Amino acid sequence: MDLTFDARETAFRDELRAWLAANPPGTPPHGDEDAHYAWRRDWQRRLAEGGWAAVHWPAEHGGRGATLTQSAIFYEELAAAGAPLPANVLGLLLAGPTIMTWGTQEQKERHLVPILTAEEIWCQGFSEPDAGSDLAAVKTRAVKDGDEWVITGQKVWTSMAQYAKWCMLVARTDPDAPKKHQGLTYFLMDMEQDGVEVVPLKQITGESEFNELFLDGARVPDANVLGGVGNGWKVALTTLMNERSGLAFFLQVRMRQLLDQLVGEASARGLLDDPVVADKLGELHLRCEVLRLTAYRGLTAIETYGQPGPEGSLTKWMWSDTNQALTQLAADLLGPEALTDGAPWAFELLRARGNSIEGGTTEVLKNIVAERVLGLPRLK
Ligand SMILES: Cc1cc2nc3c(=O)[nH]c(=O)nc-3n(C[C@H](O)[C@H](O)[C@H](O)COP(=O)(O)OP(=O)(O)OC[C@H]3O[C@@H](n4cnc5c(N)ncnc54)[C@H](O)[C@@H]3O)c2cc1C
Known part of the structure; x- marks a missing residue:
């Protein structure tokens, strides 16, 4: 491939450099995880105000419709300026694009703006004690009760769950499906409710970046199913493909x-x-x-x-x-x-x-x- 930037890419880079020079990111505080995270949340708010929080999102959703090369330039310039990643990284990179692909109009209108501004933080509830690399083996159950789903099970390694308002949750809705990747459903789960318990895990660094997530009768309305009941594997693949x-x-x-x-x-x-x-x-x-x-x-x-x-x-x-x-x-x-x-x-x-x-x-x-x-x- 041709590695030289064209005129549009160069203009994009120069505009970003000028913005970073006028809005220096500064240095986040160290030693106090909550203070560090609050700093990064504010940093994302500043990026969003400048229109830089999610350059790869379409303009209609508050992004810049950046091309792949422009997105690459964005991350290179951010790192070169010594700036940390925005706080809501899982929302911006995973939840947002997955909602844009699979979400209803109501889901897009409800969720995309608070992701962009870091007003609502997202976490990814995929891994379980017996389902990591083999994600299709998830055991967390979701059972229909009227127009709600009742969720029971355990997730693990859930990064940022301690700050999250929402969780991208994959759960089993049909335990009798012939293949294990069938019968899964993708839910947008409100973390702020009884039945959701977040327990921090201490890492070797001393930080608690990730958590155990215990779900005991947590409730999710039908309206928060993403991409259809039983279609969770396909929706989860969209999230995973955006991850890297x-x-x-x-x-x-x-x-x-x-x-x-x-x-x-x-x-x-x-x-x-x-x-x-x-x-x-x-x-x-x-x-x-x-x-x-x-x-x-x-x-x-x-x-x-x-x-x-x-x-x-x-x-x-x-x-x-x-x-x-x-x-x-x-x-x-x-x-x-x-x-x-x-x-x-x-x-x-x-x-x-x-x-x-x-x-x-x-x-x-x-x-x-x-x-x-x-x-x-x-x-x-
Ligand atoms: C810093 C950090 C943050 C994370 N954040 C999140 C998060 O926010 N949300 C979330 O859902 N998950 C998160 N994870 C979990 C991560 O996705 C899983 O740890 C990962 O997918 C591996 O799963 P596991 O830990 O269950 O290991 P296992 O899948 O049980 O693997 C154990 C060992 O077996 C090997 N193995 C497994 N399958 C195969 C195979 N087919 N062939 C060869 N070797 C194999 C693995 O390589 C590994 O060495 C995070 C993990 C880390 C370290």
């Missing part, structure tokens, strides 16, 4: 910044003269560059298939591998300084462990690349 597109650009720029920082710290310690260190840093430089180019190549795949293709799995796998290698090298080079509780490098090292699990485990991504990109025989 775009973010690859943000993540690769962030990783490049981290690498530049590590090179600076190694240089300050005179370590660049050590050929082993230089070799390892050189390899990471190469991997970052390959990742950037592969992310752009992924745009071609989206243009071809009309949606993110299986090649996106390769970028996710490369990113998690490289980020883990990079943060491990930082720990090796900087020693105890990078491993002290509260040190930024310690956070990066520990947080990177989850990279090869979140958004699809590396083993599952390798299966996808093997079967759907390389055309190798399917796993039995």
